[in-house]
Structures are given as structure tokens and as C-alpha cells.
């Protein structure tokens with residue numbers, strides 16, 4: 001669906017961004033050359049045309065479109081009043097839909113309302129409405145006549161009252177008066193100035209639509225006046241309260257109006273910041289509260305709390321809307337989202353956390369998702385040592401460590417972290433590694449100048465790189481998903497399919513790893529002291545620097561018929577040539593065996609006895625239990 005925005009003023013630009021951010025091909029046309037991305041003749045290449053011109057220009061615009069556009073194009077009317085334009089659209093010969101976006105171009109789409117006034121049986125029209133709904137907007141349906149009637153009541157009256165207020169205060173009001181305004185009058189005056197400083201022609205249409213209603217408003221004003229004159233204010237309030245409830249939660253509106261002021265002195269500026277801070281705090285509380293309600297809905301639908309894709313695009317959109325430092329803005333919102341998620345997890349009755357290699361989209365995350373079905377909070381770490389430290393310190397309950405890959409062998413930093421820190425390996429799991437070359441857009445391999453990825457991933461794809469990308473420069477990143485943030489138009493990253501999906505990358509080539517069977521084995525670690533299951537023991541040991549010392553240790557395993565799955569040596573870090581050994585013995589080593597080991601080694605450290613798992617059932621049952629108690633609590637509440 002190709003969308004042409006006809007008229008690139010405020011609303012036009014809004015719709016262009018809205019659909020572009022959702023992956024549509026959108027171009028803007030405007031009579032002002034500088035604002036136009038296409039020529040008038042090119043309008044014929046589009047199958048949806050949004051008419052975003054002022055209402056007094058609709059007729060001309062439709063005749064112009066008639067000359068150029070494809071006859072099957074769908075016209076989208078967004079005018080605030082409908083009746084005056086029905087004939088124009090009907091006689092245009094185009095299929096047309098009509099909506100009324102009840103917001104200005106500077107508003108957020110989330111929770112804004114859109115009224116659908118004419119919805120033809122046309123797949124494109126249905127898709128447009130669906131996009132609004134998906135973005136969080138409140139969509140309602142009215143017929144053309146109902147729409148104009150309701151708008152007369154809602155828009156005409158509000159505009160009329162605000163214009164009346166500003167007309168009455170016109171000689172009295174100046175900027176100095178802002179200092180003595182009450183919060184409510186400040187809010188009203190700010191709203192009035194917004195209207196007065198916009199295009200009067202648009203308001204003319206809206207006000208004209210409310211001719212009858214205006215007379216009723218004037219009558220209502222004299223009735224209210226009579227109540228007051230007759231000392232019946234309480235009666236008036238009681239009478240009105242029947243219709244207007246829920247008036248308490250409005251301080252945020254009043255404080256928001258205050259932030260449109262321009263303070264002068266240092267003290268006033270500090271006061272201003274104080275108001276902004278408390279507003280931010282109250283808004284964060286409201287945000288978190290919405291998160292809690294989302295969590296309840298997710299539990300009902302059995303969906304995960306964390307949705308990396310949503311978070312990624314939220315950050316991308318927010319950082320694109322500000323001139324402030326993108327990194328800092330990102331960190332602030334990441335923190336706010338963590339806070340929201342933490343509360344969501346509480347609602348879901350989930351208290352455990354899992355440390356994985358980040359950012360989102362890494363294979364270590366994939367292993368975690370396989371084990372826990374993405375229903376536990378993940379802590380993204382920037383190194384395997386950080387994962388182990390997070391578990392050791394109690395920040396995370398479990399950690400997922402890559403230990404070995406079928407092509408590259410042992411992941412040395414994981415061994416080193418296990419030696420240095422005190423955690424317990426209690427399970428292992430395997431993940432099939434499929435590496436893909438991905439980029440922001442579909443580009444030719446010959447145009448890829450830089451390849452970003454983790455050293456392990458790069459080394460697993462060297463045959464492909466040598467054959468197809470010999471000209472490209474390789475730059476290493478801390479994880480495969482880290483590579484994504486570095487991408488530009490001429491680079492590609494080697495990532496998992498999950499990362500490509502999360503970050504909406506285009507896959508240029510799938511499964512580019514040298515060996516088609518490529519598996520990574522992960523350890524699952526926890527703090528020491530849990531129930532021991534399984535029959536593989538992982539341990540480090542050191543031996544004296546003398547002939548046969550290593551043999552005498554290996555002899556224990558031979559004599560006792562214990563198979564060693566893995567044997568690695570690592571420098572002890574004390575002196576050159578001094579080594580520590582790491583083995584995985586296929587038995588849960590007992591007292592006697594350990595006693596013998598102690599006699600023949602300079603030291604030994606069992607890092608765990610583990611079993612192979614595909615699911616961490618311990619979480620799932622705990623989650624179910626606690627979520628059902630949450631359900632009960634929710635029901636009781």
C-alpha cells in the first residue's frame with residue numbers, strides 16, 4: 001500500500017511520519033515546491049491519498065487529484081466538518097473514506113481519538129483504521145450526520161466559549177496578568193490563545209457547523225446566571241454532578257498548563273523545575289500503573305512481560321523526537337521501562353531474574369527464552385564475567401553462560417569467570433546457532449563495506465565472508481546484537497534470526513556459518529547451595545610442576561571408569577607455564593573420589609554437578625503458583 005500525503009502542513013507531516021514509522025512507503029506532495037517530495041504527475045503511482053489541505057482548499061485539491069491520480073486510488077478525508085464536502089467526494093468518482101483525527105499535529109497518537117465517519121468495504125481503508133487502533137488510539141464510529149451534530153456540541157461549543165472568554169478579557173489581559181491567574185483560569189486562557197493563534201478558516205467551518213448550538217449555549221449561560229442570582233449554587237452543583245463525575249484526578253492538567261509559562265528569576269526557574277519534576281514523577285506513576293494493568297492482560301493471554309521489539313521501537317521513536325542527547329534520553333527511558341517491567345513482574349508474581357549476555361537478541365538470550373519461555377525478567381550484561389558477578393552478588397538468580405561451540409570450542413571467558421567467582425553450574429542446555437547476514441535495508445553484498453559482529457560469530461562465518469565479502473572490513477562487537485546499533489546504510493551485521501526480528505533488519509543471507517550444524521552449549525548457573533541433580537561434574541584443579549602430575553590425576557578417572565567429556569588447560573595467572581585444568585567428568589563425584597583428587601592436586605574447585613535441560617521447570621511451576629495467588633488477590637480486590 002503506497003500512501004501519498006496531499007498537503008504537507010502540520011497534519012500532513014504527522015500522517016507521513018505515522019505511516020512511515022510503521023513501515024509504509026509514504027511520500028508527501030505540496031503545492032509549495034520546497035515541501036513537496038514528488039511532482040503532481042507522480043501522484044498517480046499511489047493507491048491511497050490522504051487529503052491534508054485546509055478545508056477551503058478541498059474542492060480544488062480533489063479536482064487536481066482527479067486529473068492525475070489512478071482511478072482506483074482511495075481518498076482519505078480528514079476534515080473536521082463533513083457535510084460541506086460530501087458532494088465533492090461523491091462526484092469525484094474515487095472510493096473515499098472519511099476520518100476525523102481529534103488531535104493536532106503536535107499531539108501523540110497514543111490515546112488520541114480518531115472518529116471513523118465513512119468506512120468503505122475496502123481492504124486499504126480497514127488497514128488504515130487497524131493501524132490507528134494498533135498505535136493505541138481510541139477509534140470510534142459515527143455516521144456523517146451524527147458526526148457533524150456531535151462536533152457542533154463538542155468542538156463548536158468549546159471554541160465558542162474560549163473565544164467568548166478571550167473576547168471579554170481582551171483589554172484586560174496581558175502577559176503580566178499570568179502571575180495572578182488561578183490554575184483553572186491559566187489553563188483556559190492558554191487554551192484560548194492556542195485557538196486564536198491558529199488558522200481561523202478551520203475554526204470558521206467548525207463554528208458555522210454549531211450555529212444552533214451556539215444559541216443554546218447563550219441560553220444555558222443565562223440559566224446558570226439565574227441559579228447564582230437566586231442563591232442556588234449548591235443546587236446547580238448537585239444537578240451537574242450527576243453527569244460529570246471523576247473530577248478529582250485533574251491536577252496534572254493544571255500543573256501541565258503551568259509549564260507553558262516562562263519564568264524569569266533564578267527562584268522562579270527553580271520553582272518551574274520543581275513543578276516539572278513532580279509532574280514527571282506523577283506521570284511515571286501513571287505509566288507504571290498502566291504497566292500493571294498490561295501485566296494482568298498479558299497473564300490472561302499467557303504472553304511474556306518483556307517485549308524487546310516494542311521497547312526498541314519506542315526508544316527509536318522517542319530519540320528521533322528530541323534534540324537532546326540521544327544516548328541520555330535512551331538511558332532515561334530504558335530505566336523507566338525497567339521500573340515498569342519490575343512492577344509488571346510483581347503483578348505476575350515473578351520474582352526471579354536471569355542474567356544473559358545483552359543486548360536483546362543475543363544467543364544467550366535465545367537460550368534463556370528456550371528455558372523460561374520469556375516470562376522471567378532478563379538482566380542484560382555486557383560480558384560473561386558480569387553475568388557471573390550478577391549471580392554471585394544476588395542481583396540475578398540465574399545466569400546463562402556460553403561454554404562451548406561446536407565450531408569454535410570452549411568459550412574461554414566463561415571458564416575464567418567460573419574460576420574467579422563463586423557460583424554453581426547446575427544445568428546445561430544447547431542452542432542451535434544459525435547466523436544470518438542482516439542490514440537496515442536490502443542491499444547488494446558488494447555494497448557492504450563493514451561487517452559487525454562478535455568475534456565468535458565472525459570466525460564461524462569466515463568461508464562465507466571470504467567468498468562473498470572479501471572487500472568488507474570486519475569490526476568486532478561485544479555481542480551479536482550489539483552490532484545492530486552500529487549499523488549504517490553500508491554495513492551489515494551477523495546476527496541471530498531473533499535479533500533481526502527484534503530490530504527489524506532485513507536478512508541479506510540466511511545460515512551463513514561454515515558448518516550447517518552449529519550448536520552452542522550453555523551453562524545455567526546459580527548461587528551455591530541448591531538441590532543437586534544430574535551426573536556430570538565440572539571442576540578445576542591444579543597440579544605440581546613435575547613429571548606425571550597430570551597423569552596421576554587422570555589416572556583416578558581411568559581407574560574408576562569415569563569418562564571425561566572435556567579437558568581444558570588455562571594459565572593460572574601466577575607464572576608463565578603454570579596451568580590450571582578444567583574437566584567435565586561424567587559422574588557425580590562422591591566423597592571418596594574427591595578425597596583422592598585432593599591428595600593428587602595442589603587444589604581443586606568443583607563448579608557444579610549438572611544435568612541437561614530444555615526447560616527450567618522450577619520457574620514455571622513457581623510462576624503458576626504465584627500468578628494464581630495474584631489472580632486471587634486481583635479477584636478479591
Ligand SMILES: O=C(O)C(=O)C[C@]1(C(=O)O)C=C[C@@H](O)C=C1
Pocket residue numbers: 291294295305306307308310311314336337338340341344
Ligand atoms: O507495551 C508493553 O507490553 C508494556 O508492557 C510496556 C513496556 C514499557 O514499559 O514501555 C514494558 C515492557 C515491555 O517490554 C514493553 C514495553
